[in-house]
Amino acid sequence: xxxxxxxxxxxxxQEGESSSLNCSYTVSGLRGLFWYRQDPGKGxxxxxxxxxxxxxxxxxxxxxxLTKKESFLHITAPKPEDSATYLCAxxxxxxxxxxxxxxxxVVIP
Amino acid sequence: xxGVTQTPKFRVLKTGQSMTLxxxxxxNHEYMYWYRQDPGMGxxxxxxxxxxxxxxxxxxxxxxxxxxxxxxxxxxxLESAAPSQTSVYFCASRRRGTDNEQFFGPGTRLTVx
Numbered sequence: 001x002x003x004x005x006x007x008x009x010x011x012x013x014q015e016g017e018s019s020s021l022n023c024s025y026t027v028s029g030l031r032g033l034f035w036y037r038q039d040p041g042k043g044x045x046x047x048x049x050x051x052x053x054x055x056x057x058x059x060x061x062x063x064x065x066l067t068k069k070e071s072f073l074h075i076t077a078p079k080p081e082d083s084a085t086y087l088c089a090x091x092x093x094x095x096x097x098x099x100x101x102x103x104x105x106v107v108i109p
Numbered sequence: 110x111x112g113v114t115q116t117p118k119f120r121v122l123k124t125g126q127s128m129t130l131x132x133x134x135x136x137n138h139e140y141m142y143w144y145r146q147d148p149g150m151g152x153x154x155x156x157x158x159x160x161x162x163x164x165x166x167x168x169x170x171x172x173x174x175x176x177x178x179x180x181x182x183x184x185x186x187l188e189s190a191a192p193s194q195t196s197v198y199f200c201a202s203r204r205r206g207t208d209n210e211q212f213f214g215p216g217t218r219l220t221v222x
Contacts, residue, residue: 051208
């Protein structure tokens with residue numbers, strides 16, 4: 001069974017305090033690892049797709065990395081507007097995504 | 110481009126009532142999905158479609174039906190609503206191709222009393 005586990009569930013950061021979110025996964029045949037951002041009351045917004053171990057992608061203060069068993073989302077010098085829930089998902093072999101429960105991040109000014 | 114839109118945004122039902130949620134996308138995507146999101150549970154797939162006229166069950170299909178009569182629309186039906194179906198429902202779509210990302214709608218908040 002495909003499984004995605006995200007940690008920590010919740011994280012409070014001071015503005016400028018860098019940190020990392022973890023997404024560990026078990027899937028038979030990875031078809032991409034996806035990161036989404038979700039703001040309260042809104043739908044998930046796509047951030048990154050990673051396909052193979054060693055791959056990295058960046059967008060502003062966010063950097064996603066991938067190994068064979070897990071992915072990290074690094075938040076560098078976060079600002080209050082980075083407060084959101086970050087969702088990790090793995091693509092499975094039947095055109096579907098399996099989602100983790102999310103990392104809720106609050107950045108305090 | 111409006112992207113993925115969902116109708117209605119909010120709805121309150123009584124137990125046993127029926128309703129249909131509408132999802133529409135204007136990106137000419139082949140695949141469409143219905144999820145529900147509950148606190149502490151993450152996004153769970155209800156049903157999905159890989160093309161017009163086709164549907165398939167996801168992780169939590171019981172109590173729901175779907176139809177994809179037109180490529181741009183994907184309907185989610187509740188025949189006899191139950192309080193356990195109180196949730197936020199999201200629709201998503203994506204292009205055909207193994208690794209393409211899904212684009213999500215804004216969600217429908219459904220309360221069943």
